[in-house]
Amino acid sequence: MAVEGIDRREFILKTALGLITASLGASTVRSASAEIGKSSKIVYRTLGNTKLQIPLVSFGVMNSDSPDLIRKALDMGVKHLDTAHVYLRGNSEKVIGQILEERKCRDRMYIATKMLFARDRAKKVFLREGSGRHAGATEENLNEQLAKSLKRLRTDYIDILYLHNCQGPQMSTYEPIIRAFVKAKEAGKARFIGISTHTNEPETIRAAVDTGIWDVILTSYNFMQEHKEEVKNAIQYATEKGLGVIAMKTQGGVRLNREKKIEVNHAAALKWVLNDKNVCTTIPGITTFDQMDLDFSVIKDLSLSDQEKRDLKISSMLRGTFYCQQCRSCVATCPKTVEIPALMRAYMYAEGYGNLIQAELTVDELPAEYGLHVCRDCATCSATCPHGIDIHHRLGFLMAMTSVGHGAA
Amino acid sequence: MKRKNAIFAAIILTFTISLANAQRLEESSQKEVTEYKEILWTLLPKNTEIKGWKVTSGPQFFEPQNLWEYINGEAEMYLDYGFELVATAEYTTLDGFRSMTIEIYQMQSPKHAFGIYAAERSPHDSFIKMGVQGYLSENVLNFWKGLYYVKLTSFQTSSETKEILMKLAVVIDNKIEGSYSEPELFACFPENNKVKMSERFIPKNFLGLSFLKDGYRVEYKRGGSSYQVFLVKNGSHDMAKEVFRKYQDFLKSQHERVSRSKKCDYQLIFTKREKVEVMFQYGSFVGGVLNSADLSKAEGIIEEIVQKLKRGCS
Numbered sequence: 001m002a003v004e005g006i007d008r009r010e011f012i013l014k015t016a017l018g019l020i021t022a023s024l025g026a027s028t029v030r031s032a033s034a035e036i037g038k039s040s041k042i043v044y045r046t047l048g049n050t051k052l053q054i055p056l057v058s059f060g061v062m063n064s065d066s067p068d069l070i071r072k073a074l075d076m077g078v079k080h081l082d083t084a085h086v087y088l089r090g091n092s093e094k095v096i097g098q099i100l101e102e103r104k105c106r107d108r109m110y111i112a113t114k115m116l117f118a119r120d121r122a123k124k125v126f127l128r129e130g131s132g133r134h135a136g137a138t139e140e141n142l143n144e145q146l147a148k149s150l151k152r153l154r155t156d157y158i159d160i161l162y163l164h165n166c167q168g169p170q171m172s173t174y175e176p177i178i179r180a181f182v183k184a185k186e187a188g189k190a191r192f193i194g195i196s197t198h199t200n201e202p203e204t205i206r207a208a209v210d211t212g213i214w215d216v217i218l219t220s221y222n223f224m225q226e227h228k229e230e231v232k233n234a235i236q237y238a239t240e241k242g243l244g245v246i247a248m249k250t251q252g253g254v255r256l257n258r259e260k261k262i263e264v265n266h267a268a269a270l271k272w273v274l275n276d277k278n279v280c281t282t283i284p285g286i287t288t289f290d291q292m293d294l295d296f297s298v299i300k301d302l303s304l305s306d307q308e309k310r311d312l313k314i315s316s317m318l319r320g321t322f323y324c325q326q327c328r329s330c331v332a333t334c335p336k337t338v339e340i341p342a343l344m345r346a347y348m349y350a351e352g353y354g355n356l357i358q359a360e361l362t363v364d365e366l367p368a369e370y371g372l373h374v375c376r377d378c379a380t381c382s383a384t385c386p387h388g389i390d391i392h393h394r395l396g397f398l399m400a401m402t403s404v405g406h407g408a409a
Numbered sequence: 410m411k412r413k414n415a416i417f418a419a420i421i422l423t424f425t426i427s428l429a430n431a432q433r434l435e436e437s438s439q440k441e442v443t444e445y446k447e448i449l450w451t452l453l454p455k456n457t458e459i460k461g462w463k464v465t466s467g468p469q470f471f472e473p474q475n476l477w478e479y480i481n482g483e484a485e486m487y488l489d490y491g492f493e494l495v496a497t498a499e500y501t502t503l504d505g506f507r508s509m510t511i512e513i514y515q516m517q518s519p520k521h522a523f524g525i526y527a528a529e530r531s532p533h534d535s536f537i538k539m540g541v542q543g544y545l546s547e548n549v550l551n552f553w554k555g556l557y558y559v560k561l562t563s564f565q566t567s568s569e570t571k572e573i574l575m576k577l578a579v580v581i582d583n584k585i586e587g588s589y590s591e592p593e594l595f596a597c598f599p600e601n602n603k604v605k606m607s608e609r610f611i612p613k614n615f616l617g618l619s620f621l622k623d624g625y626r627v628e629y630k631r632g633g634s635s636y637q638v639f640l641v642k643n644g645s646h647d648m649a650k651e652v653f654r655k656y657q658d659f660l661k662s663q664h665e666r667v668s669r670s671k672k673c674d675y676q677l678i679f680t681k682r683e684k685v686e687v688m689f690q691y692g693s694f695v696g697g698v699l700n701s702a703d704l705s706k707a708e709g710i711i712e713e714i715v716q717k718l719k720r721g722c723s
Binding site: 062063064065066068069072084086087088089090091094121129130131132133135136165198285287288289290292327357358 | 421474478480481482483485486489497499508510512528529530531560562564565609611613614615616617618619659663
């Protein structure tokens with residue numbers, strides 16, 4: 001919520017940033033200017049068995065705020081534009097359609113769009129009836145959405161038609177909608193079909209591959225993911241079976257960098273993804289000309305410098321299991337409802353910054369019934385963290401390092 | 410040694426006091442969130458307010474840190490437009506045959522609410538007088554008023570759907586207090602050749618430039634060609650001059666040939682390739698005409714805007 005001044009998390013973050021960068025001698029400032037001195041030769045990769053040749057960097061068009069960005073992207077050699085039926089109630093697709101018609105370049109471009117359907121978010125299955133904000137997952141609704149998208153895009157075919165946001169294996173293998181997608185392909189309305197996912201990616205991808213139907217996988221893939229090795233392996237599995245893989249959310253995205261408070265070295269993050277040769281291209285959401293220059297500079301040299309590696313390490317540390325997200329999911333898993341988020345902050349002060357005084361202060365200020373003292377009553381710790389933090393280990397550390405562990409009340 | 414200890418103690422004390430202040434601010438922030446949730450809850454229609462309908466689930470609330478769980482990829486856009494909180498609830502008829510979802514987005518300010526509303530509207534929508542403005546299709550009614558962008562979606566289309574959407578929207582509209590209108594800076598834009606309902610307020614990366622914030626843009630059409638007019642209000646005259654300078658640097662970086670012209674009380678630059686782009690800086694304002702086919706007409710538009718700015722957009 002907008003509050004004047006600096007909130008605690010921002011204070012801790014900025015302090016941590018200062019301490020860590022000082023100790024590692026690294027810069028965490030996002031690189032804003034790119035060297036485009038030499039002529040940039042565009043590097044292409046092949047999108048699996050589709051045989052589409054696509055430059056390493058494509059364009060994720062989510063908003064329609066700056067059509068000139070799309071025009072510039074085309075001038076720079078971008079061949080693939082990605083959008084979705086639901087983005088801005090179709091205005092994203094309309095802007096793309098308008099520019100492609102203006103430039104008369106439809107036949108030289110690869111357009112992807114996505115169809116989103118109602119789902120049970122808890123069970124991660126599609127629903128046949130409309131629910132929430134979306135229509136039910138039926139052939140009729142697919143055809144209706146597809147017809148609208150084709151009209152907005154001013155084309156009679158989509159190059160890659162995605163089933164949008166598959167959150168688990170049951171969604172990427174949902175037969176009624178798969179049949180509808182196959183029919184759309186057979187009717188010539190889609191050249192290739194695929195799924196997009198940014199939840200439970202490894203299982204969702206593998207299940208999609210095993211259907212033997214999908215041609216392309218669009219997946220969240222970045223250096224910040226805790227399960228990036230599993231995602232990498234699933235991507236490899238897909239490409240070995242002939243599917244093309246496109247990466248998105250290469251900067252961590254809103255999900256992992258929720259308040260965009262962690263500076264990410266944009267170029268380094270892209271390089272990290274593109275160093276995986278199983279990834280054909282990426283679709284960063286470009287919102288400034290500077291960003292576009294930066295993304296394209298990556299194409300010239302994918303090797304990560306020592307500086308870039310350090311920058312990624314710092315960002316990952318600040319987001320990753322080192323840093324508690326304060327989501328409070330753990331509290332419900334503790335039978336004593338101990339104020340674990342505050343204790344994780346105390347751990348950060350102690351272990352992250354070496355500030356035992358502040359760690360002790362943080363522990364002491366908690367009400368007795370929710371504080372670290374209560375942990376002494378439990379033989380084992382049942383609290384769990386959805387982001388992988390080892391709560392038991394950290395509480396044990398605090399017990400050992402603070403006066404609570406030494407028997408003080 | 411004593412001096413060193415004293416300095417160390419002072420540093421620790423400063424850190425502790427700053428952290429305590431930060432903690433107080435965060436607690437205050439949490440209290441605010443709770444209050445805002447209560448407000449949004451009161452705006453949602455209750456069973457007693459909609460005859461024949463009932464609430465079947467919700468309200469659910471999503472904040473910036475978990476908005477992606479609700480609208481996934483679109484979350485980034487909403488955050489850029491100043492999203493703060495959303496309440497969503499589902500309704501069905503008493504017989505269970507029809508259902509609807511209502512979402513009420515609280516944005517950073519009324520102009521941010523207008524901004525996200527305008528980003529999703531289209532000039533071809535059927536506009537209605539709801540809130541400050543709204544539109545109604547077969548199964549969707551969206552409107553904005555004050556801090557709020559309200560979206561009603563039905564999944565069944567029948568002869569009664571539009572009527573139901575209107576009834577529910579009126580319930581919410583009546584609860585949002587205050588009198589609001591379109592951002593006043595739009596009054597400085599020319600009326601001639603304006604494409605209706607094309608006004609946009611874009612808070613970040615306006616025109617794809619990170620140094621341009623809170624931009625206003627309108628589409629125009631004359632003959633067969635389109636052009637755009639934009640305005641950005643900066644914090645001060647000096648800030649506007651700096652932004653104007655950066656804009657010139659950007660044009661040069663794009664290999665545009667920039668020509669300058671000094672008017673009585675504003676400065677002007679223009680580029681000319683296939684189309685003309687003319688930009689000006691007047692006081693704390695930077696603005697321009699993009700993609701015009703005619704330089705003198707573009708200059709005329711700018712003269713008109715500057716005169717209106719002098720009169721306070723009247």
